Amino acid sequence: MKRKVFGFVLVGLGTFLLVAGVLAVTWAPGQVKRLPLDVNQTTNLDGTVRKLDAATGELVENPVKVQNITQVDADASDGETAVWVQKTCVVIDVDDPPACVDGDDERLVSAEIEVFATDRVTAESVPDFGGLPADATPTDGLVNKWPFDSQKQDYEYWDGTVGAAVPAVYDREETLLGVDCYVYTISISDAPIEIADGIPGTYDNEIEIWVEPQTGAIQQQTQDQQRYLDDGTQVLDLKIGFTDDQQQASADDAEDNMGLLRLLLFWVPLLGFVGGALCLVAGALLLLSVRRGGRSGDAEHKELAGSSA
Missing domain, CATH: 1.10.287 (Helix Hairpins)
Incomplete structure (x- = not known):
């Protein structure tokens, strides 16, 4: 018996x-390879900035820090689309400033808030999504991450300064802190922008983005950015990338997420x-x-x- x-x-x-x-x-692949709705991530970058001093007409160099807070608005999102609120603050790192300062503080380089929507699987922008506020700026292409199972191919990547998607060109494979990544490069030259309200100018930027391809998570991002007035006067020279601590945190998160996918x-x-x-x-x-x-x-x-x- x-x-x-x-x-x-x-x-x-x-x-x-x-x-x-x-x-x-x-069933599981369609569930685990989908952006969760509880994302609330802070990304820290640092580097140097050379900013025009109006009094002397010279570029003054200082250390700079950047904080990017990216959060999914779960109430505005649905099963297929995520609505993001992204806050970015660039501050001259002198006299131990907070992550962001108000507009009267001379250490403030820029402060921006963007609201956009992306597909939870492909990471592609969904500019006409109903959950977006009426005044949201329409975006195009990838915005803040790559798709699950990223490929060795070129993608269109949103640049908020230009106000358009630009080509992110697949360049190489590279291991970063033990994480195998695809590296994409973006080259922007002489793009017309507004330096300030009503002041036209141009914008150059060389960007490299390291992406963990299984999850599409960005592991490192560097920028070498310049801005000029129409007469050729340079007003900004910004060189930034993820801090060492941020790179390690991103690598740890990638290992955890890849381990869950393998399981x-x-x-x-x-x-x-x-x-x-x-x-x-x-x-x-x-x-x-x-x-x-x-x-x-x-x-x-x-x-x-x-x-x-």
Whole structure:
């Protein structure tokens, strides 16, 4: 009786594992390769800035720090599209300023708030999404991350200064703090912009972005940016990248997220199909042996009954 019960247990367990394996292959990828709606991320960059001193007409160099706070507005989002609120503040790092300062503080280089929407799988902008506020600036292309399973190809990437998507060209593979990345480069030259309200000028920027391709998460981003008045006078020279601590935090997050993907998309199907098949075979053999044993016992009992007669 115990062998029979154990056989049924093995068959039930095998069936459960096989179903789990099938779900891990057919259902799980569409769920885990989808941006969650609880994202609230702070990214820190540092570097140097040379900013025009109006009094002297010279560029003055100082250390600079940048804080980017990116949060998903879960209430405005839905199952397919995420609405983001992104706050970016660039501050001259003198006399230990806070992450952002008000507009009267001379250490402020720029402060911006952007609201945009992206597809939760492809990361592509959704400029006409109904959850966006009426005054949101329409965006195009990728905005703040790459798609899941990024490819060695060029993408269109949103540049808020230009106000348009620009080509992000696949350049190479590179390992950054143990994380295998695809590196994309963006080159902007002589783009017409407003230096300030009503003051036209031009904008150059050389950008490199390191992307972990499985999740599309940005691991490092550097900029070498210049801005000029129409007469050629340079008003800004900004060179920034992720801080060392930020790079390490991004690498740690990438390892955790890739580990979760491996667990759900590789190990669970493997255990489900292999373990489930083994359990089913073992359970079926055990039940078959119990059945054969029962038949042998019945035959032996009949022979003994015949002898006694």
